[in-house]
Amino acid sequence: MATNEIVRMQEDLERALAKAAGSRSWVMVIDIRKCVGDHACAVSCMAENVCPPGTSYRKVFDAENNEYPNADHFFMPANCQHCDNPPCARAANKVARGAVEKHPDGIVVFDYKTMARHPKAAAAAKKACPYYAIVEDKGGYYTEATPRLEPYETRVFFENGEKLTRKNTRGAVRKCTFCVHRLDAGMLPACVTTCIGRAMYFGDANDPRSLVSEILRQEKTWQMKSSLGTKPRVFYIGYANRFEIAAATAAACVECHE
Ligand code: SF4
Ligand code: SF4
Incomplete structure (x- = not known):
């Protein structure tokens, strides 16, 4: 039952958080067969992380x-893959050491302060990511043409232990953090808890009792562009023979190139 999956992942999370960070191995599993393409995960992510327009x-x-009669249509959610061999980190840290950090639990995060001092490091990270997972915060607000900016755009939010507002992230390159601020507070990532199709799974791959470990043992999974050697921490279920398509269709290009 869907509800039980969330409850179980919450219990998995609590068990993982009781361990040292270096003993955890966060992974995300996405079952494409269950994705209904409603974008609720993306909307909850934008709200959680106070993302600017576009x-x-x-x-x-x-x-x-x-084409008909063999037309094939499917939805494929994607975010930062939290690669274990991250091209963004190699490129950015060559310019400014510490611009991109890899946490012991697998999460890849950007250091906004270092990147603000070294814009070339930010540009290098964006250019290097083969998953188009990095976006630029060019400023602007959804409600800037209205009598006042709405509080949901000016509110304080947290990323990687930092207390921020949109004033701090203007000009930065940004990406998914697996909602590390929520994990630290004992909550699952926003996209996982919002997913309408219950296509999203998250947890500690080092815990054999966790739901993600069970899924990885039982299901045939694949990783995006695995031939690049990036070692993504996001695993997909379903449509394994079509996994390059989402990066190659015109529709996908529009999604990435805003
Ligand atoms: S998906 Fe892109 S931004 Fe995320 S860790 Fe991999 S290379 Fe870096
Ligand atoms: S909320 Fe779930 S079902 Fe909807 S688009 Fe996102 S991953 Fe797919």
Whole structure:
């Protein structure tokens, strides 16, 4: 039952948080077969992370393949893959050491302060990411043409232990953090708890009792662009033979190139 999956992942999370960070291994599993393409995950992500207009840490690719009568249409959600061999970190840290950090639990985060001092590091990270997972915060507000900016755009939010407002992130490159601020507070990532189709799973792959470990043992999973050697921490279920399509269709290009 869907509700039980969330409850179980919450229990998995609590068990994981009781361990040292280096003993955890956060992974995300996305079951494409269950994704209904409603974008609720992306909307909750934008709200959680106070993203500016035109950006989202999370995209739901609307992919098409073949023509009638063999037409194939599916949805493929994607965000930062939290690669274990992250090209963004290699590129950015070459310019400014510490611009991109890899946490012991697997999460890849950007250091906004270092990147603000070294814009070339930010540009290098964005250019290096093969998943188009990095967005630019060019400023602006959804409600800037109205009599006042709405509080949901000016509110304080948290990323990687930092207390921020949109004033701090203007000009920064940004991306999914697996909602590390929520994990720290004992909550699952926003997209996981919002998913209408119950297509999203999250947890500690080092815990054999966790739901994600069980899924990884039982299901045939694949990783996006795995041939690049990036070692993504996001695993997909379903449509394994079509996994390059979402990065190749015109619809997908529009999603990435805002
Ligand atoms: S998906 Fe892109 S931004 Fe995320 S860790 Fe991998 S290279 Fe870096
Ligand atoms: S909320 Fe779930 S079902 Fe809806 S688009 Fe996102 S991943 Fe797919």
